[in-house]
Amino acid sequence: MKAVRLYEYGGPENLKYEDNVPEPALSDDSVLVETSATSVNPIDWKVRSGARQKDFPLKLPAILGRDVSGVVRAVGRNIRTFKPGDRVLALSWEAYAELVAVEGSMLTHLPDGLNLVDSAAIPLIALTGDQLVRQAARAQRGQTLLVTGAVGSVGRAAVHTAKKLGVNVIAGVRARQLSEARTLGVSDTVAIDDDSAIAGLAMVDGVADTVGGETAAKLFGRVKNGGNFGYASVFPDEMSKLNPTVTVTRVLARPDASKVREFADDVRDGKFLLPISRRMPLRNAGEAHALAQRGGLGKIVLVCR
Numbered sequence: 001m002k003a004v005r006l007y008e009y010g011g012p013e014n015l016k017y018e019d020n021v022p023e024p025a026l027s028d029d030s031v032l033v034e035t036s037a038t039s040v041n042p043i044d045w046k047v048r049s050g051a052r053q054k055d056f057p058l059k060l061p062a063i064l065g066r067d068v069s070g071v072v073r074a075v076g077r078n079i080r081t082f083k084p085g086d087r088v089l090a091l092s093w094e095a096y097a098e099l100v101a102v103e104g105s106m107l108t109h110l111p112d113g114l115n116l117v118d119s120a121a122i123p124l125i126a127l128t129g130d131q132l133v134r135q136a137a138r139a140q141r142g143q144t145l146l147v148t149g150a151v152g153s154v155g156r157a158a159v160h161t162a163k164k165l166g167v168n169v170i171a172g173v174r175a176r177q178l179s180e181a182r183t184l185g186v187s188d189t190v191a192i193d194d195d196s197a198i199a200g201l202a203m204v205d206g207v208a209d210t211v212g213g214e215t216a217a218k219l220f221g222r223v224k225n226g227g228n229f230g231y232a233s234v235f236p237d238e239m240s241k242l243n244p245t246v247t248v249t250r251v252l253a254r255p256d257a258s259k260v261r262e263f264a265d266d267v268r269d270g271k272f273l274l275p276i277s278r279r280m281p282l283r284n285a286g287e288a289h290a291l292a293q294r295g296g297l298g299k300i301v302l303v304c305r
Helices: 042-049 123-136 153-164 175-182 195-199 213-220 237-242 257-268 282-294
Strands: 003-006 015-018 030-040 067-075 087-091 099-103 107-109 144-148 168-173 188-191 204-209 223-231 247-250 276-281 299-303
Touching (some): 015 282, 030 087, 030 282, 067 099, 067 123, 087 123, 123 153, 123 223, 123 247, 123 257, 144 153, 153 168, 153 257, 168 175, 175 188, 188 195, 195 213, 204 213, 276 282
Parallel strands (some): 144 168, 144 204, 168 188, 276 299
Antiparallel strands (some): 003 015, 030 067, 030 099, 030 299, 087 107
């Protein structure tokens, strides 16, 4: 099969598109999916560069990619809910390939009316944003939650989940993005690249942070005693010592097929908008990584068929 493999950690040029990669094995509890599309997530290029070896060690050569949308080719002996020809969606592994073996429990049917290619943008960002709000920031109805990077893909998913929970959302974005952030239907916005704006921010019950670094450190001080700071990027460990009453929790997205389906339904129904900036062929995965790592773009989808 055709796939993109990584032979050594480093730059995007280390991603090699190949024609004769062995097909994945089908177990009794898995489903073999003919990939229609996958997508580029920040974790992909961070793993490729070697920056996340501790969290995601690879056995090289490796196939990257977490999102997969496609059509079922075959099912394992224990699979009862899927059959060949079904359109499906999942957060999985080794998705930069024409065929992906997905555990049946991680897979969901794609709702009618949803584009098969564009849906590949959904799984990882949806689960990261949702779990960031529910499990890390522990947001509750009526509370006030600051979501940083709110117009980014994960940020949008976090805002969507928080609003569904009845949370008052403050969208934290760059000053030039304030107008765009207001289109998310949030309670308020704040420029997180403006120290005076941060200083004037009222105390919040929690933060769902997708930005990390110095910005996260500055915002930590705006969380109420007993509040929660959830993050999906990088958080300076020493900052949590400044207020030990604030619970700091990191999110590494876990598969949840029912939640992926919920977000897919919301995309189909126009309740959740996930902008896609580019659709590129899988063979151009290296170029897509370079563009994504440079920043300033929305979601990039890699088309496999």
